[in-house]
Amino acid sequence: MLGTTVTLQEHIRKRAEQDLGIRLRFIVQDGGAVQRDGAMHPERYELYDQWFHSLDCVWPTHALQPIELARILRWNEVNALPRTGRIDPGQATNAGCTPADRLYVQPDGSLGREASGRISMLPLTHNADSFVYLEDAMPASLTGTEESWAWLLAPELSGRVALQADAAIGAIDAALAVEASGLMRFGDIGNLSIEEIDALIAVLIDFKRRGHFAGFWSSFAEAAQLMIANKVAIQSIWSPATIELERAGLKFRLARPREGYRAWFGGIGISRLAHGRVLDAAYDYLNWWQEGWAGATVARQGFYISNPERSRAHMDAAEWSYWYDGARASADLPGPTSKHLVPVGQMRDGGSYLARMSRIAVWDSVMDEHNYLVRRWTEFMRS
Known part of the structure; x- marks a missing residue:
């Protein structure tokens, strides 16, 4: 799996191996190197974990194969942001590489907003940075x-x-x-x-x-x-x-x-050379990301997931209120791998998910x- 430190983290790798019964090797590089190797060397990886704007470099090289939505079990839970480019129907269109413009594979192999049965990458983690x-x-x-x-x-x-x-x-x-x-x-x-x-x-x-x-x-x-x-x-x-x-x-x-914020949207794509049992394992890993645990652990480091409601069951009420609702922490809250990160009484800068991503x-x-x-x-x- 080729990607950056944003999501290629050891505790995530270990949990996925445990849950799925597969072996994962993370190839962690900086953003520019991931783009270059993603575009030029699809033989070096089966899964490509980076940002939707990187598709402008990677997709034209045919390094990635389209993802079949029929094999994505929780696709119907993905929220409006990666599908339409906005979380709030009244929100103005944003500048830059809107994920929705790079989501669906069109009949001619290009990427666009017109819904189809295939996508470029599975939209997952995202945030509004400053x-x-x-x-x-x-x-x-x-x-x-x-x-x-x-x-x-x-x-x-x-x-x-x-x-x-x-x-x-x-x-x-x-x-x-x-x-x-x-x-x-x-x-x-x-x-x-x-x-x-x-x-x-x-x-x-x-x-x-x-x-x-x-x-x-x-x-x-x-x-x-x-x-x-x-x-x-x-x-x-x-x-x-x-x-x-x-x-x-x-x-x-x-x-x-x-x-306003500078925003990013991350996802996972599949190398065009992945096939057979490896391809099956790749789809298992994509589906695992939407089952809730992964979304909860990235929430504890300040990221959001594209189907957040599935993560609610893996977070207690105080965590959800702090990370997603923008409420003051009603108790000491854990980090992704530590017992305590957020002290009681703290509020997240920027407010709720809706407030930040709008x-x-x-x-x-x-x-x-x-x-x-x-x-x-x-x-x-x-x-």
């Missing part, structure tokens, strides 16, 4: 004001800012910050033109040469360590990193930016000019 900051490190000019992506470029925080290293994600966070700061306006923040990419990178290089950025991270463990080591005070973040910050006793906030500014994206963006983003990080 940035995290240490409350005690915030300057008086920012405290008491509405949280904004512009904070990532606040001159008062120069030298204490980190960004995600993956161009497909980090560049969107940076673009949100640049636009929120009033330095640029983008026609489509999820699909920048060559001219917009050049202008964005020029701004970022200027900030970097002035010492504004303290680092870049590729995994949530790296992100957590940057803050635990007191190298940064504010950074873009993935939810599991906040678990490490909790364990370290840091006083931090996960921002609810006024501009405020998406942009989905993670592979832009039309992705290759050019990667080259320029690499220049920025090396500048």
Whole structure:
């Protein structure tokens, strides 16, 4: 199974092996490497676990085979977000790579929203991401004001800012910050033109040469360590990193930016070379993810699952109220592998599932000019 640290975690592997009676080998790489190997080397894996925006790189290479919905036992439980792109019927369409546009396999083999009997990947984990900051490190000019992506470029925080290293994600966070700061306006923040990419990178290089950025991270463990080591005070973040910050006793906030969140949707696809008993085991694993336990364990690290009601039976009432309803924790709550993570009385930043996933500014994206963006983003990080 090829994927990232987002869901390829040891306690998940062990539980799946125990429940299914199969052997799983996790090949854990950073996002860019997973995209490359996913597209170029389908012989190296049977299951591909990554994000829907990665399909823009992987699907055209025919590395994945369509998933037959007739073999997905709980497909009817998958909620509206991956099917339509919105959790709230009144929600505006979001920028970026909306999962619904890449879900169904069309008669000509392309991907689209028109429902069919085959899908590209099984939609599973997802979240609305933003940035995290240490409350005690915030300057008086920012405290008491509405949280904004512009904070990532606040001159008062120069030298204490980190960004995600993956161009497909980090560049969107940076673009949100640049636009929120009033330095640029983008026609489509999820699909920048060559001219917009050049202008964005020029701004970022200027900030970097002035010492504004303290680092870049590729995994949530790296992100957590940057803050635990007191190298940064504010950074873009993935939810599991906040678990490490909790364990370290840091006083931090996960921002609810006024501009909206950057969202992502993860899923699992099947290599075109999987067949026979291995293919049967692959479908067993896909179905296992929808049975409830996996959804409950990822909820405890801040992620959501596409059929959440199935997970309710694997969470007590206090957990469900905290993670999904946005209520104050009525008891100490466990983490995915620890006895205690969330202290009694704490509230989750951002509120309920509906509140968070209804405020998406942009989905993670592979832009039309992705290759050019990667080259320029690499220049920025090396500048």
